[in-house]
Amino acid sequence: MRLLDERIWSLFKRHWQQTVTYWSVFFSFGLCIAFLGPTILDLSCQTQSTLQKITWVFFSQQFFLLVGSSMGGLCKKTLLSSLSALFSCTLIISLVFAIIPLCHHVVLLSVAMALAGQAMGVIDTVANLQLVKLYQKESAIFLQALHFFIGLGALVSPLVADPFLAEDNCGLGANWTANSSSSSDLEHLRNSLAGHGTVLHNISHYPLHTEGVNITRVSYAFWIMALINLPVPVAVFALMYHERLFPCFRKSPRLLDRDSLSSSAGDSGREHGSVFGCCNPAKLRGRPATFFILHALGGAIVFITDGIIGSYAGFIYTYAISPPLVMGHKTAGCLDSIFWASITAGRLSFIYLSYRYTAPMLLTFSLVGVILVQCLLLIFYTSCVFLFIGTCVLGLCISSVFPSMLAFTEDILDYKGCATTVLVTSASTGEMILQLLVGSVIHSQGSYAFLLCCTITSSIGFCLFLLLLYVQRIHRNCHTDSSKNTDMKEKAQTGGS
Template sequence: MKLLDERVWALFKRNWYQTLTYWSVFFSFGLCIAFLGPTILDLRCQTQSTLQQITWVFFSQQFFLLVGSSLGGLFKKTLLSSLSALFSCTLIISLVFAIIPLCHHVILLSIAMAIAGKAMGVIDTIANLQLVKMYQRDSAIFLQALHFFIGLGALVSPLVADPFLAEDSCVLGTNWTTNSSSSSSADLHHLRSSMAGHGTALHNISQYPLHTEGTVITRVSYAFWIMALINLPVPAAVLTLMYYERLLPCFSNSPRLLAKDSSPSSAEDSGQGHGSVFNCCNPAKLRGRPPTFFLLHILGGAILFITDGIIGSYAGFVYTYAVSPPLLMGHKTAGYLDSVFWAAITAGRLASIYLSYRYTAPRLLTFSLVGVILVQCMLLIFYTSCVFLFIGTCVLGLCISSVFPSLLAFIEDLLNYKGCATTVLVTSASTGEMILQLIVGSVIHSQGSYAFLLCCTIASFIGFCLFLLLLYVQHIHRNGDTDSTKNTDMKEKPNPGGS
């Protein structure tokens, strides 16, 4: 059995270099999004700041990622602007990696992470947009692969950072010794695991006072310089694509990868269709649209708000839940849960490349969302089992992994690739990842760690109900399109019995 039919394979061969380039920029995205959690304590030492101060770095990255996602559509009007933005953003990420060791104040570090976050948001929107434009009805397969590379990058950066992380306190005071440090190696491991989810579990770690004055002995700078070098081939690949597409003024005679009319996106390079979230709300563009057009955007965005929020919340709080009663899991063992979750998401997206070819997006989404609900309910039932927490974490990652790329391809197909779906969905997902974590963190702080599972389960039920409503709206929307097409055909058809 062939993995891809000849038509899809021929389409990939015609666009292979562009596709691989967009995949590589998502590796850069994943590389940047996952390093902050493991390295945050060493960065706290480097900036000689408190835990409360250093968590603003997380907020800075997440907020400007949201800003970049909402503005990313502005760069899609031409292939030149899209690739120029991708080149700039991937190069910025390497530069940020290189200058982070030079940021010795938390404000400077927050500014650097804000710049990186905005670059990540632009990458998120543009790469999704370009693949959807390029492959249209076949985009689901290639979007699954695109999001696999986020997971791959997210797995690489902690591995690069790990050998350079401090085993004990990385700030040594003049009037105390290492043995009298307020935090042991086990405490530092606990702190790192607690802060892995974008620093949202601050209320659980503020009990650990850490020194801010003294001699900094961290070696984490080497990890950032290595990641800067690892990321450098990505902007080089984008620049090469610009060369082959004759988009560099000094290389106008370079070979062209695609004929002008061979890409499905050529018809849309006029700048119509996608844009920033603000451009999508332009009343002139929305006039005459049926109500279902808006409902599809709203429901799709709401589903991704919830599912990406679940991913962020689970990654952020599963460690906190594991080390709290009734599980009371060991710090080192619980620290593996976050890695298991992201590894399962990466594996799920790899498997979904094939599944999205074999099954339609609605069927794949139904299976995924039902699976998420079932595993969350099982986690609630077996809430005292450490073994099942690992099993459930793995299954949850596998089930939820394909929701974003499948839903994006589905919504764009419903709207015939003429709306602002990609920009709206990417922005909604980024918003959910940031907002839902804050909500879940507040509930855990007031109600206890068990509320973490309860919140995620309730959110998954709401997400599935919204998906059922989405299926109903898409049925109405397609029937409306069919009726309007029939009416147009009848108006254009000549009347044979006319005078």
């Protein structure tokens, strides 16, 4: 056990600068993903647009995050192209933070958030891909830490924004009436918009007066976040300089040439090729059907679990203020923060658990825990106290599914790289699409359908995981048989010659 500790610590010390840089870019990702909900009403005043128009900014960010996740897979699997992409994207995020206060029209704001979303998607794919490439069989621990930094960034940005949010109507006009939005109305709207996405019909009936002079101070929050994020592209640039990736160092041997990534992870002599090398038609002819099924099952599982995270974060407030719970706005508004805090704490704890237990064990524990918690939430649906407890436990259980599934799937498929792109893109798609589906069901069937939808989808996810384990066994047997046949042919050829 102690030798394993020393080996993992030795791996980290050998690649600490690359690892910390990838962690920092995920902090940048978290900063960008969580600020929009709390600040959306102030941005509505800034752009003097209705809530129906301003919420399309959510869609713009989510859609281009999905586009960016797919684009990230197109980067060649070289350190230069990967770090160049990360440097550009983290710099774009700082620039977007800086220019958001200058966007006085909703179209300009949507374009800015589209750029940020695309940068976030590229970061999501490239950072996961490079960390898996760097550590391979030991990547589970470092992936858990990587995704912890998303939660850390997501906790920081609302804290930065909070002191600068308008406490009352942020549009100062001459035609104020008694119907103007009160402080409690604005708090209620912010909590309704606090998830990663919002279905338009949830807020269409709330009036918001934005005419007149804009008196919001939220610009300072965005400029502070731009400064907080600025060291991240600097860190990526420093890593590029350290690895001698600039033209002036091309003649000298790069550091990674002397210390290959494959051998550092205990898997020497393996060539990876391009990111989609495993999806090259010429290389797919000899692949068994299980190879494709494993990609599809892994993508489907994270599609569901990330969709549950997005749906729960987006609609738990709506569920809490509706009958039979009818919580107060302030109390219900704490649920989203508790959920994200428990996800962050869960990812921190799973860093250690990933070292002690295998990915299949962690995934089984997490997925069963998610189902049990949601079943209990359905049973005790009238208990406000249990809703807080269940929200906390659910965040702890579901927090590690994506990094564990990524490490497990790449390990099954022998670290070809394609699985990372498939899983990241599937997770982004699930987070966007399941929110829309759950929101539509809540609108037509009532708030109780929210928990029912999450329970059904999590049960489907666990069934898919059991199928994944079964297909993995078949895939391993096929791989073993093909290896034996290859060895026998080589021996026969050697004996014949």
